[in-house]
Amino acid sequence: MDKGCPVPCESRTHTVAAPHQNSRAEPNAMAARAEEGAEAAAASGRTVVCVTGAGGYIASWLVKLLLSRGYAVHATVRDLSDEKTAHLKRLPGASDPQGLRLFRADLLDRGAMAAAIARCQGVFHVATPVPSGNLTDPEREMLDPAVTGTKNVLEAASAAKVRRVVVVSSMVTVEINPKNWPKDKIKDESCWSDKEFCRNNEDWYSVAKITSEEVALEYGRRIGLDVVTINPALVLGPLLQPTCNTSCQFLIYFLKGGPDRIRDKLWHIVDVRDVADALLLLYEAPAASGRHICAPHSVGARDLLRLLKRMYPGYPCVNEDSIIDMDNHAPMTSDKLRKLGWSCRPLEETIADTVGFCEQAGFLCDLQGAHCRFPPVYNKI
Numbered sequence: 001m002d003k004g005c006p007v008p009c010e011s012r013t014h015t016v017a018a019p020h021q022n023s024r025a026e027p028n029a030m031a032a033r034a035e036e037g038a039e040a041a042a043a044s045g046r047t048v049v050c051v052t053g054a055g056g057y058i059a060s061w062l063v064k065l066l067l068s069r070g071y072a073v074h075a076t077v078r079d080l081s082d083e084k085t086a087h088l089k090r091l092p093g094a095s096d097p098q099g100l101r102l103f104r105a106d107l108l109d110r111g112a113m114a115a116a117i118a119r120c121q122g123v124f125h126v127a128t129p130v131p132s133g134n135l136t137d138p139e140r141e142m143l144d145p146a147v148t149g150t151k152n153v154l155e156a157a158s159a160a161k162v163r164r165v166v167v168v169s170s171m172v173t174v175e176i177n178p179k180n181w182p183k184d185k186i187k188d189e190s191c192w193s194d195k196e197f198c199r200n201n202e203d204w205y206s207v208a209k210i211t212s213e214e215v216a217l218e219y220g221r222r223i224g225l226d227v228v229t230i231n232p233a234l235v236l237g238p239l240l241q242p243t244c245n246t247s248c249q250f251l252i253y254f255l256k257g258g259p260d261r262i263r264d265k266l267w268h269i270v271d272v273r274d275v276a277d278a279l280l281l282l283y284e285a286p287a288a289s290g291r292h293i294c295a296p297h298s299v300g301a302r303d304l305l306r307l308l309k310r311m312y313p314g315y316p317c318v319n320e321d322s323i324i325d326m327d328n329h330a331p332m333t334s335d336k337l338r339k340l341g342w343s344c345r346p347l348e349e350t351i352a353d354t355v356g357f358c359e360q361a362g363f364l365c366d367l368q369g370a371h372c373r374f375p376p377v378y379n380k381i
């Protein structure tokens, strides 16, 4: 199992805003420093790309991949503390003179985002809140950072004249109650979830993802900016960061069990390392355009539970009676991505690596302790 760089190493990673500095206060100075770094990277022949939300689950694997392929990476994070960035600084290649540069930037801080994106040739827009609990103020917590944040990133990318922007969307923009889509027809990139249905269901995560993907594609068409999107399924696989993200809590709940009921939904699943591969492919492949579903494996909740019980008989697991029947429609296809040359791991390997990692990280201990909860977002989407 690849767990990144487990041995801490002395980091010479460049940081553009020190933890005590307010990035809003000096955007010009930040931009100047970013330009110096980008010029040095260009002089060294490296392509400079920006990754937003770089400390997160998917983005950390992407940063690791980009550094291993010789890219210079401008990584945006909201918090420069070690808890959020030490795993990035330890990545192989991070401390190279033109390796990793960290930028403190909230999605709603246009100046800070622009400073991170200035002089980049490409942008991977990964950052979006992925709520693990209920939202109290969906506009502020979810819709604003997702939608206004995406606009800020696109405007900065356009000003920097980047070659391409790869935007991380989600399966939730494809598969939720699509209008005029026959029940038995395989879902492809022409299929859009029903945003009003999601809004009426108070499924704010999906409303935010649908709106931000629409905004991104429309902005690209209108301005002539090359924007491509990826629609990953539920993402599993080992983590590089020290904290457990929302989608891995999904699998932990299946193994630990808890008081929540879950639907027998047909889940599409993809490995986080395969998502990172797909993101880089979408940046590099000239033929990439529009949306790209990245959802290779599909399994119902009951079948997933059976598979987990067979692989891990020692865990209490979700009670089968707590699974509610559900009428599932035809799955999604990842053929468009595969035709660009993408391939992926088998589901069993992803599950084994996720569980192995979570056991080692201590996320699966305390089986008799506090109730484990199913992230509510997964009973909405």
Ligand SMILES: NC(=O)c1ccc[n+]([C@@H]2O[C@H](COP(=O)([O-])OP(=O)(O)OC[C@H]3O[C@@H](n4cnc5c(N)ncnc54)[C@H](OP(=O)(O)O)[C@@H]3O)[C@@H](O)[C@H]2O)c1
Pocket: 052, 053, 054, 055, 056, 057, 058, 059, 077, 078, 079, 084, 105, 106, 107, 108, 126, 127, 128, 129, 130, 145, 149, 168, 169, 170, 171, 209, 231, 232, 233, 234, 235, 236, 245, 246, 247
């Ligand atoms: N995991 C999945 O199953 C899955 C499936 C399909 C699509 N996606 C999409 O993939 C992307 C990454 O998800 P993930 O699973 O890697 O989640 P994650 O680990 O929670 O990462 C989300 C990242 O977004 C950042 N972020 C949130 N709000 C922000 C804001 N206002 N300003 C700047 N950064 C902000 C977070 O920063 P902090 O660390 O500071 O909070 C974090 O780095 C998201 O766009 C998500 O919608 C995920």
